[in-house]
Amino acid sequence: MGAALCGELRPFLCPKMKIRTSQALIMCPDHEGTIAYNFLKQTDFVCNEEVLLLLHKLNSWKPIEAVESMFPEMEREEFYQSIQGLIDIGALVVQDSPDAREERAKVEDWEWGIPSALFHYCEQNRKFVSRSEAEEMQRARVRHQAMVEPYLLNDFFETQIELPQAAANVTELMAKRRTQRNVMRTGISVSALSDCLFAGMGILDEAENCVGKLPLSMTPSGGARNPYEAYIYAPRVTGLDPGFYHYSAKEHSLAKVKDGVLENPSALIGDQPWINDMSCLVFLCADFRRTMWKYKDNNAYRVILIEAGHIGQNIMLAATEHGLTACPSAALAHNEISAHLQLDNALQSPVYALALGVPDNSGNQLH
Ligand SMILES: Cc1cc2nc3c(=O)[nH]c(=O)nc-3n(C[C@H](O)[C@H](O)[C@H](O)COP(=O)(O)O)c2cc1C
Structure with missing residues (x-):
């Protein structure tokens, strides 16, 4: 009976298969009803009362045939089509399916709870607007709403204190840093890259806490956990074969992850x-x-994002000292980057990128 059903109706849904409600589902009220959103599949759908009740009942794995018995009034084909539809939109998952494995790796192993998981996974692999689309959106908005004031001036406050001019020897290098997107399509030296990596990631010492040793590095890290690894795609670094590399901060060395030149790295x-x-x-x-x-508190998620800024700034300053630009971006194609870098655990993820180049000072595209 089961095998016949598999053949007749759906090649992959059988009565003995177990299903449950997706662990990546969040719900909120909407004028249309209750909207459910699957933050891994990035799908959303309106739930009626019947679906809400089903999702509530399927909080643990149950054979499809047991679920079918909850709907005696439904034709079998209609029932299986409905279940398949709910699987396709991300409401239900089938035990041992790729979706179930993804949920285990990304949601069950994520120890900081649903709110931070929701934010983290929703921000992965987004589609970004082009520069001209972004400009058009800004022009459209400024037509009916002025830009938010970019400064808070002190004349707002009663007491104001003048400060001395910032010391040039402290701030000169920082003041030279610019995101310079126009660059010459030329190589940089491996020693300049090495300095940038050491400035951002270098390990200088170790600290010891109650359970072991922890790295002390060039930038502050919450609890000295130092969660970042740096990887490099190097199409034009003199002395390096074009390809992907891992920087070992502990050893201050590179290891080749794989050879290769990308046709379109901007992707x-x-x-x-x-x-x-x-x-x-x-x-x-x-x-x-x-x-x-x-850390069990999901504030630690925020800490990790902040740390990327510290590392990035050090890399940018080292690049500036070498006469280079290091352009920051968080517009990442997470899955594609992870595949190139061979990141094989769902709890590893690219967060920030810095593009190093030799500035072409004849112009800069501004954002
Ligand atoms: C987190 C972050 C992400 C950024 N992402 C981009 C980006 O995707 N594309 C881009 O052209 N600039 C990006 N920038 C650079 C800013 O546009 C730039 O810092 C800003 O225009 C000010 O210029 P400056 O860096 O020369 O001071 C990013 C900056 C930061 C801090």
Whole structure:
């Protein structure tokens, strides 16, 4: 009976298969009813009362035939089509299916709860608007709403204190840093790249806590967990074969992940055309497990994102010192980058990218 059903109705739905409600589902009220959103599949759908009740009842794995017995008034074919539809939109998952495995790796192993998981996974692999679309949106908005004031001036406050001019020897290098998207399609030296990597990621010492040793690095890291690894796509670094590399901060060395030249590296970073002229791309990838191991509070997720900024700034300053630009971006194609870098755990993810190049000072595209 089961086998016949599999053949007749759906090649992959059988009465003995077990299903349950997706663990990646969140719900909120809407004028249409209750909207359910699957934050891994990035699908949404309106739930009627019947579906809501079904999702409530399927909070653990149940054979499809047991679910069928809850709907005696439904024709068998209609029932299986409905179940398949609910699987397709991300309401239900089949035990041991790729979706169920993805949920285990991404949701069950995520120890910081649903709100931060929702944010984290929703921000992955987004589609980004082009520069001209972004400009058009801004022009349209400014027509009916002025831009938000970019400064808070002190004349707002009663007491104001003048400060001395910032010391040039402290701030000179920082003041030279610019996101310069027009670059010459030329190589940079491996020693310049090495300095940038060391400035961002270098390990200087170790600290010891109650359970072991932890790295002390060039940038502050919550609990000294140092969750970041740096990877480089190096099409034009003198002395390096074109390809992908991992930077070991502990050893201050590179290891080749794989050879290769990408036809269109901008596809990894929001399809921004200027990326293709850059000498190399540095990807800062977080291993969330390092920080999760110690911190149970989901504020630690925010800590990890903040740390990318510290590392990125150091890389940018080292690049500036070498006469280079290091253009930051968070417009990442997470899955594609992870595949190139061979990141094989769902709790590792690229967070920030820096594109290094030799500025062409004849112009800069502004955003
Ligand atoms: C987190 C972050 C993400 C950014 N992403 C992009 C990006 O995707 N594309 C881009 O052209 N610039 C990006 N920028 C660079 C900003 O546009 C740039 O910093 C800003 O225009 C000010 O210029 P400046 O860096 O020269 O001071 C990003 C900056 C930050 C901090």
